[in-house]
Amino acid sequence: MRNQKSRVQERKVEHIDLIPGMPDDVAVDCLARVPHASFRSMRGVCRGWNTAAAAPDFALARAEAGANEDLVYLLQFGNPAAAADDAAPGNAQAYGVSVYNVTTGEWRREGAAPPVPMFAQCAAVGSRLAVLGGWDPKTFEPVADVHVLDASTGVWRRGAPMRSARSFFACAEAGGKIYVAGGHDKLKNALKTAEAYDAGADAWDPLPDMSEERDECDGMATVAGDRFLAVSGYRTGRQGGFERDAEWFDPAAREWRRLERVRAPPSAAHVVVRGRVWCIEGTAVMEYRGERRSWREVGPSPPGLKAGTARAVAVGGGERVVVTGAIESEGGGAGHALWVFDVKSKNWTVVRPPPQFAGFVFSIGSVRV
Secondary structure, three states, rough: OOHHHHHHHHHHOOOOOOOOOOOHHHHHHHHHHOHHHHHHHOOOOOOOHHHHHHHHHHHHHHOOOOOOEEEEEEEEHHHHHHHHOOOOOOOOOOOEEEEEEEOOOOOEEOOOOOOOOOOOOOEEEEEEEEEEOOOOOOOOEEEEOOOEEEEEEEEEOOOOOOOOOOOOOOOEEEOOOEEEEEOOOOOOOEOOEEEEEOOOOOOEEEEEOOOOOEEEEEEEEEEOOOEEEEEEEHHHOOOOOOOOOEEEEEEEOEEEEEOOOOOOOOOEEEEOOOOOEEEEEOHHHHHHHHHHHEEEEEEEOOOHHHHHOOOEEEEEHHHHEEEEEEEEEOOOOOEEEEEEEEEOOOOEEEEEHHHOOOOOOEEEEEEEE
16 A cells, blocks of 8 residues: 555656657747747647746747737727628628737737726736726726736736726836826826836735826836836816827825926827837827927828727737827728837838737737747
């Protein structure tokens, strides 16, 4: 009986090679080169591969192998024209999550995503993408819902809800947390409340109020990526009267501080690239120089971009900027496209998405895996 127990224990601790006859470090290097689109299939092969792919060192192995991929997640409305021509499941959805792989040029629908509230927004921290707030599609009232995707595993989970239901708010990652500020409540009152989400702990931190109500404000990280900036917006009594100032949250002092003359022009897309705030619209891409409180041109605007429709996100550590928006077509109508800006060469590449991915994009986020 004792010998039988010993044999059972030996079998329990017996090591199983990830790939038979190959050292585990070499096997991990092989697995790290698997394209992201095949991650789910790879993880399902066996328990060892699933464990290896879930380990923190796996991301490092992909980086060392030069196998990283930049994924852009787009929260967008379905394209009615495409839905009429294509009866494939998922193409007629009202609002959902699409994915553009900047590295490979592939498009796909995030099929495992839960139902997404209209005008929900997204922000990424590490390999996690959080989808927050928006409108209930039946009542058209703001919700506090949070859903979190681990892009490295493809698994969604419901996160702790925001402390306040809101929509059309500033939203961005800064210092490893996702911040939300402003927006409006179910009575369309502009808000000045704010809170920060720790995706790892699945917990919200209520922040002090901003000095002003800010409905439809933009959110981004400030220089060094450690502070959150809420740009422009308007007060309840000034519907559509966008301010040209901003407020940034100082996490050490737990105070909001004002910045003047940040938004220029109104309805522009803002994005932080290598510690600088960029404004994308009009005839040029402009960079805000905080030390001088002025703007300077850093490159041409996306060719054909229709004013007031842009959303932007930096990818690859600031190597490129991806912009979505409406583009004037040759026939005079407008469709939706995506532009990729190479920061080094200052050249734009226009990407025409497949028809089922050509709907209006309300929010955009990026993850490197």
